[in-house]
Amino acid sequence: MKTKLSIARYAGWLVVLLVAPLGASVAADFDGSVKLRCVPTDATECSGAGECKRVTVEEINIPKWITVDFKKKQLSGTDSDGEEEATAIENVRVNEGQTILQGAEGGRAWSLVIDQMSGDMTAAIAGDETGFVLFGVCQKH
Numbered sequence: 001m002k003t004k005l006s007i008a009r010y011a012g013w014l015v016v017l018l019v020a021p022l023g024a025s026v027a028a029d030f031d032g033s034v035k036l037r038c039v040p041t042d043a044t045e046c047s048g049a050g051e052c053k054r055v056t057v058e059e060i061n062i063p064k065w066i067t068v069d070f071k072k073k074q075l076s077g078t079d080s081d082g083e084e085e086a087t088a089i090e091n092v093r094v095n096e097g098q099t100i101l102q103g104a105e106g107g108r109a110w111s112l113v114i115d116q117m118s119g120d121m122t123a124a125i126a127g128d129e130t131g132f133v134l135f136g137v138c139q140k141h
Contacts (some may be wrong), residue, residue, distance in 0.1 A: 036068040036114070038121050040136035048129035060132055067141060068101070068112075075103070075112075114138050 040062055046052040057064060063077025063085060076086040087110075091102040094116075101112040108127035114120070123134040 033070070035070065035141040036119075036138045037141040038066040038068060038112075038114075038136055038138040039064065040066065040121070040123065040134040042135040044133045046131045046133075055132075057134070062132075062134065068114075068138065075101070 040057050043055050043057055043060055043062065044052050045055045045060060058080040061079045061081060063079050066075055066077045068075055068089075070089075070092065073089040073092075074086050075089060076084065079085050087103055087105045089101050089103050091100075093100040097116045099114045099116060101114075103110055108125055110123060110125045112121060112123040119138045121134070121136045121138050123132075123136075125132040125134075
């Protein structure tokens with residue numbers, strides 16, 4: 001009995017020692033140190049009257065893939081019309097397991113939050129009488 005417990009304890013520590021570095025590596029991918037490619041998968045559009053509806057990324061002309069270039073301080077991608085789009089990242093904050101990006105352009109402000117462990121992304125775009133919330137995932141580019 002003592003042998004089985006020792007083996008189980010040893011195996012448990014082995015798993016912790018092998019997996020811990022992987023968690024650190026994954027977190028580093030989303031902390032602003034490497035270029036990312038984010039894919040928005042779900043979108044919701046809301047009007048100033050409080051009416052919200054699910055929409056596709058194509059309907060609101062958001063790029064299918066958004067490149068996050070921390071060195072250039074820029075988000076970029078090709079929209080559904082085939083046009084290259086880019087916007088400046090004005091603020092980057094790394095805090096409590098999240099990387100938060102913010103900017104503004106063309107009368108709209110945006111924020112993008114990336115979970116450092118999973119790469120899950122949430123973005124909000126606010127403009128005159130219209131807002132959008134996007135959900136998706138980011139990975140190392």
